[in-house]
Amino acid sequence: MNNVESADLYRCPSCDTVNLAAANDWCLCTNADQTLVCAQCSSCFCDAGAEWKRDFWQKASPELHTRRREERSGCVKLRLVTQTPQRPVILLIDDDRTVHSIVLRVLEGFEGTLLHAYDGETGLRMAQDFQPELVITDALLPKIDGREIARALKSDPATANGKVVVITAIYKGERYRSEAMREYFADDYIEKPVHADKLRIIIASMIGESATRRAGAGR
Amino acid sequence: MRVFDTAIDPDLLTGLRDLAAGDRAFLDDLYAIYLDQADDIIAILRHALADGDRAHFSAAAHRLASASLNVGALFVAGVCHSIEAAMSDRSARPSASQVEAVEKELDRVVSAVATLAVA
Numbered sequence: 001m002n003n004v005e006s007a008d009l010y011r012c013p014s015c016d017t018v019n020l021a022a023a024n025d026w027c028l029c030t031n032a033d034q035t036l037v038c039a040q041c042s043s044c045f046c047d048a049g050a051e052w053k054r055d056f057w058q059k060a061s062p063e064l065h066t067r068r069r070e071e072r073s074g075c076v077k078l079r080l081v082t083q084t085p086q087r088p089v090i091l092l093i094d095d096d097r098t099v100h101s102i103v104l105r106v107l108e109g110f111e112g113t114l115l116h117a118y119d120g121e122t123g124l125r126m127a128q129d130f131q132p133e134l135v136i137t138d139a140l141l142p143k144i145d146g147r148e149i150a151r152a153l154k155s156d157p158a159t160a161n162g163k164v165v166v167i168t169a170i171y172k173g174e175r176y177r178s179e180a181m182r183e184y185f186a187d188d189y190i191e192k193p194v195h196a197d198k199l200r201i202i203i204a205s206m207i208g209e210s211a212t213r214r215a216g217a218g219r
Numbered sequence: 220m221r222v223f224d225t226a227i228d229p230d231l232l233t234g235l236r237d238l239a240a241g242d243r244a245f246l247d248d249l250y251a252i253y254l255d256q257a258d259d260i261i262a263i264l265r266h267a268l269a270d271g272d273r274a275h276f277s278a279a280a281h282r283l284a285s286a287s288l289n290v291g292a293l294f295v296a297g298v299c300h301s302i303e304a305a306m307s308d309r310s311a312r313p314s315a316s317q318v319e320a321v322e323k324e325l326d327r328v329v330s331a332v333a334t335l336a337v338a
Contacts, residue, residue, distance in 0.1 A: 054254075096285055097252045098253050102249070
């Protein structure tokens with residue numbers, strides 16, 4: 001079914017009501033890619049099929065794409081302003097949404113809270129606000145470099161006890177690993193592609209086996 | 220040295236399938252997210268090409284290389300890494316052929332993803 005009728009008018013996949021995308025809020029789902037909430041039935045379209053969502057975003061206006069990029073980072077934070085996140089808290093900072101999707105999957109069953117940020121500035125602010133037990137950050141990020149985030153968090157007494165893992169696609173090899181750990185005070189350093197098994201081991205070593213014991217269970 | 224000619228690295232795909240644990244929607248969503256991002260980045264590459272903006276061109280290529288590694292699109296990553304390397308020369312200028320090379324490899328990924336959907 002063609003779910004976009006004209007400029008950002010779409011039919012809600014749950015109740016079939018025609019919505020104006022510009023008037024709808026983002027949902028509060030904890031996945032990597034929040035979607036819009038239907039004005040009629042209050043359902044988002046996170047659970048719509050991949051083909052439906054791809055069709056939607058392919059036909060969405062540039063304005064909606066811009067709004068999606070600019071507003072989505074703050075979605076989880078907005079919710080948590082009035083809620084205390086369940087501990088332990090893991091903050092993932094990466095502008096690559098495939099990483100968010102993979103980490104979310106790796107942490108399925110995790111008994112804590114996963115926060116998402118898509119640029120360094122938002123990530124650093126969220127880390128300062130929520131003092132996560134673990135920050136997983138890309139090395140090269142928009143606005144503030146991930147290694148600088150590691151240094152800032154480790155030099156602030158409020159966040160110094162949290163663990164920081166830096167992930168990267170380009171700085172490979174022992175030399176860069178040593179540099180990240182020595183100069184930026186990162187607790188660990190992993191290379192892309194992100195392998196689920198390696199990530200599970202690192203997360204367990206950083207925040208304890210018990211917190212992640214259900215994550216990946218059965219895999 | 221591992222040699223393969225498929226658009227998606229079979230070993231990495233196996234790892235992602237293990238992670239999916241039979242949940243087809245996970246893989247569908249992951250590749251939809253990747254291709255959606257790739258569309259955005261191609262637009263940025265074209266914009267930087269039009270402006271002759273070496274820094275933005277290189278940064279966009281890096282973003283796509285990084286995302287490509289995670290979904291096993293190693294040929295896309297390879298082309299993007301070569302763009303990054305070329306743009307490290309201050310006298311280099313972005314070229315249309317570089318963007319076309321990325322698009323060509325992305326087309327192969329799109330075809331491979333369509334095959335995954337029926338596999």
